[in-house]
Amino acid sequence: MTVEFLVFPQWQGSSASRAMLLSEGAHRIAEELPPLQSRFVDVLPEAGDSIGTPVKRVSSLQYARTSAQNILSKITSTVITVGGDLASDLAGAEYALSKHGAENVAVIWFSARGNFDTPETAPSGAFSEMALRALLGEGLEQLLPRVPAVSRNVIIAGVRDCSDSELANLTRAGVQILSPVDLEDPETLAQAVAETGASHAYVHIDLAVLDPSEYVSVHSPVPFGLSVSQLSGAVRSIWSVAELAGGGIYEYAPAGSENSEDDLTTVLRLIAALTA
Numbered sequence: 703m704t705v706e707f708l709v710f711p712q713w714q715g716s717s718a719s720r721a722m723l724l725s726e727g728a729h730r731i732a733e734e735l736p737p738l739q740s741r742f743v744d745v746l747p748e749a750g751d752s753i754g755t756p757v758k759r760v761s762s763l764q765y766a767r768t769s770a771q772n773i774l775s776k777i778t779s780t781v782i783t784v785g786g787d788l789a790s791d792l793a794g795a796e797y798a799l800s801k802h803g804a805e806n807v808a809v810i811w812f813s814a815r816g817n818f819d820t821p822e823t824a825p826s827g828a829f830s831e832m833a834l835r836a837l838l839g840e841g842l843e844q845l846l847p848r849v850p851a852v853s854r855n856v857i858i859a860g861v862r863d864c865s866d867s868e869l870a871n872l873t874r875a876g877v878q879i880l881s882p883v884d885l886e887d888p889e890t891l892a893q894a895v896a897e898t899g900a901s902h903a904y905v906h907i908d909l910a911v912l913d914p915s916e917y918v919s920v921h922s923p924v925p926f927g928l929s930v931s932q933l934s935g936a937v938r939s940i941w942s943v944a945e946l947a948g949g950g951i952y953e954y955a956p957a958g959s960e961n962s963e964d965d966l967t968t969v970l971r972l973i974a975a976l977t978a
Contacts, residue, residue, distance in 0.1 A: 711786055714758075724787050725786070728785055745769070794948055800849040808902070814927055817908075829842070860885060895944050907976075
């Protein structure tokens with residue numbers, strides 16, 4: 703299996719006041735990746751316009767997504783995206799779903815938050831707050847995938863900061879929800895993936911799923927998260943029941959603290975688990 707990295711230094715989908723750190727983070731990770739296996743998405747420097755929608759910076763998000771789709775249309779490799787904000791995930795996930803068939807791909811969405819708001823209910827108006835919902839083909843028309851995920855194949859893992867409306871809508875959609883406690887046994891995730899019947903798995907990692915005591919380079923940490931070893935073990939458990947369709951790592955926001963290099967090591971460790 704040949705793996706290529708899609709470096710996606712997008713920040714416009716984030717709600718953070720210092721969102722541009724996400725662009726810096728994507729470039730910093732790319733410095734550690736094999737240059738011949740890395741492709742860079744063209745991301746506009748400016749914020750962009752909402753173009754009449756409730757969602758901020760839609761025009762820039764559309765531009766970057768089209769840039770990524772153009773790159774992906776010319777390759778056949780398995781792709782790992784290095785983001786950026788959560789909206790960086792859409793092109794790579796759509797590529798994997800199209801390549802293997804959506805019904806054959808389990809989507810494992812590691813996140814502290816539900817990411818299942820609508821354009822009308824997202825508190826900040828940032829696209830990251832509705833990224834998972836968009837992947838299932840619901841929400842802002844301008845950014846919906848041509849090949850959405852199959853909801854019964856989607857597992858959101860590590861979630862602990864989820865509004866009642868998000869929880870109700872995740873349940874309505876048939877998305878399986880695993881808390882950090884559920885993931886204390888990594889075989890729980892492997893069993894959940896096996897039960898989807900999918901032959902392949904797409905793994906999305908929002909680094910805020912990690913506990914702040916072990917990882918600090920995120921904008922909005924959420925306590926009581928996964929340990930690095932717990933997350934790495936859960937990812938590796940997937941490969942006992944499914945093949946890699948693709949994946950991505952998002953929300954590395956190095957702030958120049960003494961922990962940022964340690965956190966980069968954590969990111970590289972998780973990339974190794976993804977490609978194991």
